[in-house]
Amino acid sequence: MSVTKLYNAWFCPFGQRAWIALIHKGVDFEYVEQNPYDKTPEWLAVNPRGLVPTIVNNGHSVYDSFICVEYVDEAWPNSKNLLPKDPYQRAWARIWSDHISKKIVPSYYAVLMKKNEEEREHYKQELLTAVSLISDNMSEEGPFFLGTDFGMVDIMLAPFAQRLDVVMKHFRNFGIPDNEMFARYHRWWKAVQEVPSFKATVQPEEKLRNLYQRYADGTATSEVGEAIRKGTTLP
Numbered sequence: 067m068s069v070t071k072l073y074n075a076w077f078c079p080f081g082q083r084a085w086i087a088l089i090h091k092g093v094d095f096e097y098v099e100q101n102p103y104d105k106t107p108e109w110l111a112v113n114p115r116g117l118v119p120t121i122v123n124n125g126h127s128v129y130d131s132f133i134c135v136e137y138v139d140e141a142w143p144n145s146k147n148l149l150p151k152d153p154y155q156r157a158w159a160r161i162w163s164d165h166i167s168k169k170i171v172p173s174y175y176a177v178l179m180k181k182n183e184e185e186r187e188h189y190k191q192e193l194l195t196a197v198s199l200i201s202d203n204m205s206e207e208g209p210f211f212l213g214t215d216f217g218m219v220d221i222m223l224a225p226f227a228q229r230l231d232v233v234m235k236h237f238r239n240f241g242i243p244d245n246e247m248f249a250r251y252h253r254w255w256k257a258v259q260e261v262p263s264f265k266a267t268v269q270p271e272e273k274l275r276n277l278y279q280r281y282a283d284g285t286a287t288s289e290v291g292e293a294i295r296k297g298t299t300l301p
């Protein structure tokens with residue numbers, strides 16, 4: 067049987083999701099560092115969209131981080147479920163994963179990339195509203211989104227929580243306020259930082275900041291960068 071491969075770029079928050087999922091489930095895989103911007107025929111043969119993350123398993127390519135996380139959970143079933151068993155709880159986890167993709171991620175990039183201060187203010191408010199909404203819907207007991215088990219929603223949010231702390235504070239002097247409204251969010255984030263699979267994927271802060279400089283300058287030519295500039299949906 068061929069070895070399972072994860073094509074990723076060290077800095078990519080989407081790729082980090084698939085990476086965390088594979089480690090968390092204890093999957094034996096090979097990490098392949100890939101430059102996703104260089105759309106060589108070899109790379110496009112692995113993923114026609116040319117985006118990381120991409121998981122290659124049993125001769126098939128699986129891509130898009132949300133799909134990768136679900137796939138990992140289903141392809142390597144074990145006690146470390148990333149999605150709960152109950153259909154409604156599964157739907158609930160997907161509802162909030164979708165919220166992260168549609169509300170939190172785009173506003174994070176917009177605060178980072180928009181040049182106009184007024185526009186940035188608008189997206190800061192959107193980001194805070196979106197984060198407070200997800201915090202209000204985290205399980206009371208916690209510490210994770212659904213309770214005691216680290217899972218899908220936590221994986222979807224964690225790479226961006228890290229960038230809010232490391233990148234956003236540095237370039238925009240802006241973060242999630244440490245007040246009553248966001249107390250549950252901060253309890254969640256503290257617990258996530260102790261999860262071994264998450265810890266294993268964390269990159270040095272300085273390295274991340276250097277990489278995000280071009281987003282903060284508004285010059286990033288990635289598909290995400292183009293989408294934020296044009297106001298279209300993210301890839």
Ligand SMILES: N[C@@H](CCC(=O)N[C@@H](CS)C(=O)NCC(=O)O)C(=O)O
Nearest residue numbers: 078080102117118130131288289301
């Ligand atoms: N929706 C995709 C987005 C993945 C994505 O945008 N990855 C970036 C790196 S962080 C990429 O591969 N960019 C290549 C490009 O922009 O050409 C996912 O969730 O996996």
